[in-house]
Amino acid sequence: MDAILQGQVAVITGASGGLGEHFAKVLAEQGAAVALAARRLEKVEAIAGELAGQGHRAMALRLDVADAASIAPAFDEIEAALGPISILINNAGVGGAGMALDMTVEHFDETFAVNVRGPYFAAQAAAKLMLASGVADRGEGRIVNIASVAAQTNLPGLSAYCASKASVVMMTRVMAREWARRGISVNALGPGYILTDINAEWFETEGGAAQLKRFPRRRLMQNSDLDAALLMLAGPAASAITGQLFIIDDGQTLPGGG
Structure with missing residues (x-):
């Protein structure tokens, strides 16, 4: 079977481990050239090197999405190295844990800077490039925002995180509407609980x-x-899918569940 993303260029933020690293490897295996972006440069360099050693086109660069002004120049660098960006996986995120009565302005702002403002301006930068390069005209623009079941579920102790992920979902819908006739599909993926650096300590408690x-x-x-x-939303199948949230949670949010 042919690789469904052959000839595509994908950017994955927060790609230094966990889901971001996994997403980069999945997209590369389907033929995409991948740019792994994260704050920890040494981590993404190691992953990109591993992918390159397997015959994939891959590059690494340092990017802190909380620094919104750095996003567009980083994407320009990616295009110069790999070619026109056609896929963005907006994966970078932080936990934002804390009870509402204890939440500080600084912690709240950090959560929204990474989880909302960063993805917003990454999507903006990617869309501008897709429009300028002709990717959008071919109907190949794909933006996948990584939300969470927290966008639709009240989780005590995670009020800022839940609010940030709900914002990502609404951002997805509005951008999808604005770009519906421009050849860019914008969707959100809402994972349930997967063991990550953010929650590993919690699941070791009673x-x-x-x-x-x-x-x-x-x-x-x-x-x-x-x-x-992920592959449905990043690939050809998403030509008729936009503005949607796909909850993949193993039934975790079914009534009577966790």
Whole structure:
């Protein structure tokens, strides 16, 4: 079977580990040239080197999406190295944990700077390049914003995080509407609980173990559980899909669940 993303160029933010690293590898395996962007340059350099050693086109660059002014120049650098950007996976994010009564302005602002403002201006920068390069005219522009089940579920102790992910979903819908006739599909992927650096400590506690037992299948998801939805939204299948949130959660948010 032919690789469905052959000839495409994908940018993955927050690609230094976890879901971002996994997404980059999945897209590369389907033929895309991948740019791995993250704050930890040494991490993305190692992953890009691994992919290059397997015969894939890959590059690494340092990018902190909280620094909105740095996003567009970074994307210009990617285009110069790999060619016209056609796929953006807006994956960079932080946990934003804290009870509402204890939340500081600084912590709230940090959460929104990374989880909302960063993806917003990354999507803007990618869309401008897609329009300028002709990618959009060919109907090949794909923006996938990584949201969360937290966008639709109230999670005590995560008020800022939930609010930020709900913002990502509405941002997705409005951008999709604005660019509906411009050849750019904008969708959001809402994963359930997967073991990550953000939540690993929590699931080692009694509270985390109790939450896990309340999930209908009493397990955490695997990164690979998102592969089919990711490839659908990043590839040709999304030509008729835009403005949608796809919740992939292993049934975790079913009534009576966690």
